[in-house]
Amino acid sequence: MTGMGIISAIGNNLPENRQSLIEGKTGLGTPGIFQSVYAEKFPFGEVKSDDNALKSRISGVQTSGLTRTDLLAFTAFGQAIADASLTDKDLASHSTAFISASTVGGMCLTDQLYENANRTSSEFEYLASFPAAAHALRICSHYNIKGFTDTINTACSSSLNSILLGTRLIRAGRAKRVIVGGTDSLAKYTVNGFNSLSILSPVPCRSFDKDRSGLNLGEGAAYLVLEAADAVVQKKAYAKVSGFGNSCDAYHASALSAEATGVIRSMEDALKNTGINASEVDYIHTHGTATENNDEVEAFGMQKVFGKLPPFNSTKTYTGHTLGAAGSIGAVYTILSLYHQELYPSLHFNTPIEPHNLIPCLQYHKDYSINFALTNAFGFGGNCTSIVFGKA
Amino acid sequence: MYITDLACISPQPTYTDEFLSGNLVPNAGTRYSALEPDYKGIIAPSLLRRMAKALRMGVGAGALLLNRNTKPDGIVLGTAYGGLDHCLKFLNQIVDFNESTLSPTNFVQSTPNNIASQLSLMSGNSGYNSTHVHKGHAFEAALIDALLFLEENANSTLLVGAAEEISAYNYSIDDQAGIYKKEETNSDSLLQSGTSGTVCGEGAAMFMVNSTDQLPYFARIRDVVMLNNPAPEELMVAVKSLLHNHGYQPSDIQCLVAGYNGDIRNDYWYDELTQSLFSHIRPLSFKHWTGDYPTASAFAVWLGCHILKGNAPHICPQPAGPVLIYNHYLGIQHSIILLDTK
Numbered sequence: 001m002t003g004m005g006i007i008s009a010i011g012n013n014l015p016e017n018r019q020s021l022i023e024g025k026t027g028l029g030t031p032g033i034f035q036s037v038y039a040e041k042f043p044f045g046e047v048k049s050d051d052n053a054l055k056s057r058i059s060g061v062q063t064s065g066l067t068r069t070d071l072l073a074f075t076a077f078g079q080a081i082a083d084a085s086l087t088d089k090d091l092a093s094h095s096t097a098f099i100s101a102s103t104v105g106g107m108c109l110t111d112q113l114y115e116n117a118n119r120t121s122s123e124f125e126y127l128a129s130f131p132a133a134a135h136a137l138r139i140c141s142h143y144n145i146k147g148f149t150d151t152i153n154t155a156c157s158s159s160l161n162s163i164l165l166g167t168r169l170i171r172a173g174r175a176k177r178v179i180v181g182g183t184d185s186l187a188k189y190t191v192n193g194f195n196s197l198s199i200l201s202p203v204p205c206r207s208f209d210k211d212r213s214g215l216n217l218g219e220g221a222a223y224l225v226l227e228a229a230d231a232v233v234q235k236k237a238y239a240k241v242s243g244f245g246n247s248c249d250a251y252h253a254s255a256l257s258a259e260a261t262g263v264i265r266s267m268e269d270a271l272k273n274t275g276i277n278a279s280e281v282d283y284i285h286t287h288g289t290a291t292e293n294n295d296e297v298e299a300f301g302m303q304k305v306f307g308k309l310p311p312f313n314s315t316k317t318y319t320g321h322t323l324g325a326a327g328s329i330g331a332v333y334t335i336l337s338l339y340h341q342e343l344y345p346s347l348h349f350n351t352p353i354e355p356h357n358l359i360p361c362l363q364y365h366k367d368y369s370i371n372f373a374l375t376n377a378f379g380f381g382g383n384c385t386s387i388v389f390g391k392a
Numbered sequence: 393m394y395i396t397d398l399a400c401i402s403p404q405p406t407y408t409d410e411f412l413s414g415n416l417v418p419n420a421g422t423r424y425s426a427l428e429p430d431y432k433g434i435i436a437p438s439l440l441r442r443m444a445k446a447l448r449m450g451v452g453a454g455a456l457l458l459n460r461n462t463k464p465d466g467i468v469l470g471t472a473y474g475g476l477d478h479c480l481k482f483l484n485q486i487v488d489f490n491e492s493t494l495s496p497t498n499f500v501q502s503t504p505n506n507i508a509s510q511l512s513l514m515s516g517n518s519g520y521n522s523t524h525v526h527k528g529h530a531f532e533a534a535l536i537d538a539l540l541f542l543e544e545n546a547n548s549t550l551l552v553g554a555a556e557e558i559s560a561y562n563y564s565i566d567d568q569a570g571i572y573k574k575e576e577t578n579s580d581s582l583l584q585s586g587t588s589g590t591v592c593g594e595g596a597a598m599f600m601v602n603s604t605d606q607l608p609y610f611a612r613i614r615d616v617v618m619l620n621n622p623a624p625e626e627l628m629v630a631v632k633s634l635l636h637n638h639g640y641q642p643s644d645i646q647c648l649v650a651g652y653n654g655d656i657r658n659d660y661w662y663d664e665l666t667q668s669l670f671s672h673i674r675p676l677s678f679k680h681w682t683g684d685y686p687t688a689s690a691f692a693v694w695l696g697c698h699i700l701k702g703n704a705p706h707i708c709p710q711p712a713g714p715v716l717i718y719n720h721y722l723g724i725q726h727s728i729i730l731l732d733t734k
Contacts (some may be wrong), residue, residue: 080630085717106477107483114483114486115559117564117565118565119564124569127565130565133525137724140620148536149526149620150526150536151530153503153523154523155503167538168544169540172540174540189482189483193499194499196494197496197500230514246466246518246520246521247520247521248512248517248518248520250512250517253506254496261518262518329535380503381505381506381508382509382513
């Protein structure tokens, strides 16, 4: 990883995000921009910039037809390529690939979509902006990307799968560098969807707590620049992808099996792919959404794989669940831990879940030795993905 | 990547031998609906009732293959929109009922990865699972993902495919964006219409793919090339490179499957490629049979496999060399797929 860019509820860029993590400062609260009858009822992890502010920061980009999902993507993408010092020539090279992810796409414009789909509006600015791939196609077009491009949607594990596919492309010699990640913004569509499943929490989410009451939705985007080892000449490198695993739980469309089949398999496959034992993992960045089902199954699964767990946390207690962006946002936080050799606290925790009795990291630790860190993302449809990052 | 089994549901009778035997179904208007089989024995009636068409077709074609082959090591699909019809149902409910309590079924069913996940659920497959949604390259990305997987894992197999449905959502929105014809049209005259716009199609095509040639196979996908917004010269270079890398020249291609869709604004790409490199053959069109949609190239691969096997003599005589497929979606996302007998 030679570059990273991120925008979330806890910061508009990488340093701001890291600072919030160090301070244990959550970004969850009542949204100031997002409009829904549920805005007052549930906490959200809203990015603290409205669309105009986002537009003003992505200078040189044609903003007509860009939805909030697109704006977040452009923001984080621009930061990542600048951080990796990629030139226009690098971006337009056929050996530069781009793999993104989104679940919401332009559906954040829920009312606009309703009107266009029902032909009750003459507002056509966003007609091409609704699909999940829209942001990726706009980025491709603006940056003149010629290599392999893709958009993945495997629900909440989407952007971790972007990183996985990007790694495989480089390993196979099909690309020299790949920009990978994902984006999603708050949308009435997803808020209502999750509410209909009764898994939204009326309080800031309490990951791995016995009295957790569900997840908070969040928004954001994060992109990472992956480069082949021989292309990384005199560049700083944050970390490397050491291994990965992808497995399907094959149990239910919106819940994980009690046996944690997919969860366990994706973690075990990631360890095997890395060539290390569970005991060599120094930190786990969990999926930790704080739903009844996820945290129970993830806790159970982690114990099965690790026995005695290394320190772990859930950064969703800071950002909320950012859906399509969750994988890459989590990856960025995992890499920050690895790169700076520090651990960030999990928030809103009181009592562990029985009988697992697992307690997440509750304090900031600096100078903490981390050689390998594992990150998880588990999506609707049972799409489970785990990645192991190692020191560069 | 060797294709050992395949299935297709489309606006033509492709689920059975009828289409390949020469029973070609004409269509009129701007929506070519897929002909669905009786899903008895494949999808339980209780599940069928609640499924969107994309899900029914994807599962119908996919489960057919899963049921009659050994369990693959994973399932990789491409779909630009997934179960959009349910998406719009849920969306309408949100607005019509001003966000009051809604039924979760439509929400959960509308997610594009639901097709791959249902297939894994029904077949108890906990292997690799992914869904690509990159619009006109969704199926191609799935193929590349599969190609990589088969290279990484010796003696492995996968189910790979695509599914797409016409729904009020993509039809209305795309129609307002000028994608479809505004005038009366039918499949006999579509490709010679000389006007803007095409017609909307739908369908699912699924393939069992193998990393080795141990089992009898229909075709080998040698490679897939994806181009974003290329200049015409870039396309010519890419086609020549692809062929050259696999030991072929343009003159070795006896069958070129081309994605002409009757839209005068973008069909010239196919003319230019043919005139430039393949003037010795007449390209074979297919979108007057299927309509156009982001993952239509999956149908082209299904057809190409049967052509290579000599199963579709009425459509195209069995070629001496490989089949080349060239397709683009809206003139922006272009793909070239080389199907070979070895």
